[in-house]
Amino acid sequence: MNDNILWLNKLVPKHVLLKESDIEGKLSPLNITRDQLPKILLKDPALKALDEEAKPNDVVEVHRFSESAGSNLAYRLVVEE
């Protein structure tokens, strides 16, 4: 994670761009195919603040804070619009 000012805000969860080879391993235990994922816009500030450049059809892992479970992993499919 870089030192982009965005990540300093405690309300912004950590985003991790998944490698193409990792995606299958992350999604198949959840029984989810890529087209069933929630979407994230390519122009989303969180994607722009990543080290790597995201492109459409990539998958991001979001490390969210959770009121009920402490922490929680969510996945988003990058879409152009």
Added chain:
Amino acid sequence: MREMIPKKIGRIDFALMGPKEVRKLSATKVITADTYDDDGFPIPMGLMDLHMGVIEPGLRCKTSGRKMDEDPGHFGHIDLAMPVIHSGYSKTIKDILNATHPSSGRLMLTQDRIDHYTKQIRALMDSDAGTTVSIGGIAKRAIREATKSKSCPHCGEPKVKVTLDKPTTFREEGRKLTPKEVRSRLEKVPNSDLLCLGFNPDITRPENMVLTVLSVPPVPMRPSITLESGERSEDDLTHKLVDVLRINQRLRENRDAGAPQLIVEDLWELLQYHITTYFDNQTAGIPTARHRSGRPLKTIVQRLKGKEGRFRSNLSGKRVNFSARTVITPDPYLSINQVGVPELAARELTVPVRINIHNLSFMRDLIKENFVPTDPEKYIPGINYMIRPDGRRVKLTEENWEFNHDRLEPGFIVERHLMDGDIVLFNRQPSLHRMSMMAHEVRIMKGKTFRINLCVCPPYNADFDGDEMNLHVVQSEEARAEARILMRVQEHIRSPRFGGAVIGAIHDHITGMFLLTHGTASYDIDQTVRILSRVSHKGGLPKPEYPKAEGGPRWSGRQIFSVLLPDDMNLKYNASVYFADRTPEENAELDMIVEIVDGNMIRGPVDGNSISAFKGQILEEISRLQGSNAARDFIDKVTRLAVGALMETGCTTGIDDADVPQDALNQITEAQFAAVKEVDKLVNAYNKGKFKPRPGRSVEETLEVEIMGVLGRVRDKSGEIAGWHLGMDNFAVIMARSGARGSMLNLSQMAGSIGQQAVRGERISRGYERRTLSHFNKGDLGADAKGFVRSSYKSGLSPTEYFFHSMGGREGLVDTAVRTSRSGYMQRRLVNALEDLRVKYDYTVRNTANTVVQFQYGEDSVDPTKSKFGRAIDVDSLIEDVTGGK
């Protein structure tokens, strides 16, 4: 019995109909604006032409040959003399005019971009996976991009901007475009560019947004009604179509006669107006069309839109059979799972029962008993109809019952009256949460009202000041099973909202239990047996706590209550009557701490903190750990026990419960006097400009805050003084402190002082110029002039105080009115957004397109109804269990 599927719908395309389709669909052309001739017979090619369906009995439809009520009718059409814009599409038309070039009709994008967008849309059309990206969205982007270009990339000519004067006038550099011109421009757009614009050229084309033919709805869709006077009154749609036809006719005549351009244009615009209002009579920017009487006409959009429209009122809002509605009244001896149903209703509501060898003789007995009753006083369910295996329904009557009684055999279905133990759904509007509709077991009762247990009032938000509730009888075996397993009241004791009980003892139950168990309350053998008989207690009496008491052995109330507790229960907590402002030791001394050891109550009273909904600890423990059956049993029994205890002690309150000694009143007056003086001092300091503002506040705000603080403190103080003199021998105090009803604040307002009145959270400040009422000096900032009420409810208010109190009271009323309407709309939007989400077996939350909304339900997969206030595990009590409380 599986029904045959005659035809299956593979796909539905929603599209615009062009003139060709409208004519093809049409049963007749309409040319005359008249409806009926002098004999009351529909005029051929008029608006009520028999080709379009019939509404008079005896006549037959000329298209399908069917009679009235059999024939849904057929569309007709009107050929328009001049084309007219469809007002619902004027925005789309504007977008397309601006995105295409007027002379060539090409979309103003390079061929590359056109291909790019076309490809995207084609891909979407071919895929059938659920998606959140719409074809319309892509088309919108293409249009936006094309609109931005300064000139046409195909012919190189500059473009001219078209503006829209709502609702239907298009202008190009100030010059009006006639609908004819608009249509011819739209016609020029080549098929190859249409996909990018969101049109599928195989199905429709943009020029269809400019009407040349108007479809006329079937007659049964706009029936005329005959008034008592014999006068015919036409439907609003027919009225509007008459207008259209008339103007259309005049326009055609004038045009053909070569009338001046001005007149033709005026008529053309009038035709546009009539057709626009025919679709939507609330179009912004044009006057609404009105009936002769001045009532606005209800045209097509008005029929569909809004709460009273076709969708919300007729399609989403279904009406059902097998339901009943009447006033509710309380019955503390019913279980929370039950509902008392009046005989009158029970004889109308039926359950279909299939006859088999096991229930045959029972059903025969029911039939016989109903026509030849052995005990006319007793309710015996009867049978209204029997359905033979061939599907024929036979009504049982005095004449035929004997014959049908003998003929009944397995395979028949009978419609049996409601009887004890049947499961029904019970509901009170507004249905704001799932507890608003729960399943109850039927108890047939005398009288004409539905009877419910008082503990289910809070989930339904019901009271007995005339509330009515609805009852639905479920008809299938599956529905009954679902209702019993998922919807029964006992399954809703714990709320999914916060993981605690929402159904528990209320009001008198709490007072009763407190009176039974507080202090050293004890009962002789007669009383003990009488109280315990209420809960049908089996097994002997416990050992009396006071065996040597005068007049025989006596049992403590705690012993009686302990009969209901599970043997392994161990709890310790503060009672509701606990004094928060005293030490635990003092409270223990006063018996304000509850302790339960191995299912026996050792000390403390049973009050709101033990058995009420939301905060009852014993109820919480039982409902969470022992399941819904035990919880229901506990609530049923606790409430009966409480009623039994109240019968022994009694409980009454009146105005003398707010009596305090004179010297207490003097103390209160003194405290108030001091406070008012303090306020005056603050005001003086302010007037002299010596007041220092607090950080972030102006001087005035600081003054207000300080004054509010002083007056708030004196309210608390007078409450305290009153409270000191209102002891636990006072039933009003018992009710307030035990958590049954009312609060100590209510009591101190009756006995001591009402305190500061507020509007919008501030002292009352509005009214006359620089003062609230003409009784005060201008600029008076003192306590009395700004809404401080010294009096108590009992002593009565002075006129100015009364006025201030009314101001504060009105704000409360307005707030509730505003809140309900606003939260109702908020609820509606939320429900519409969330209604089809569900938790799948893998704990993901998905919508109907099967896309994931939440990867794990609640992020922790915890069912809140089974949690302790949202936490899956209650660590504290686990540790206590393991260590044995050390």
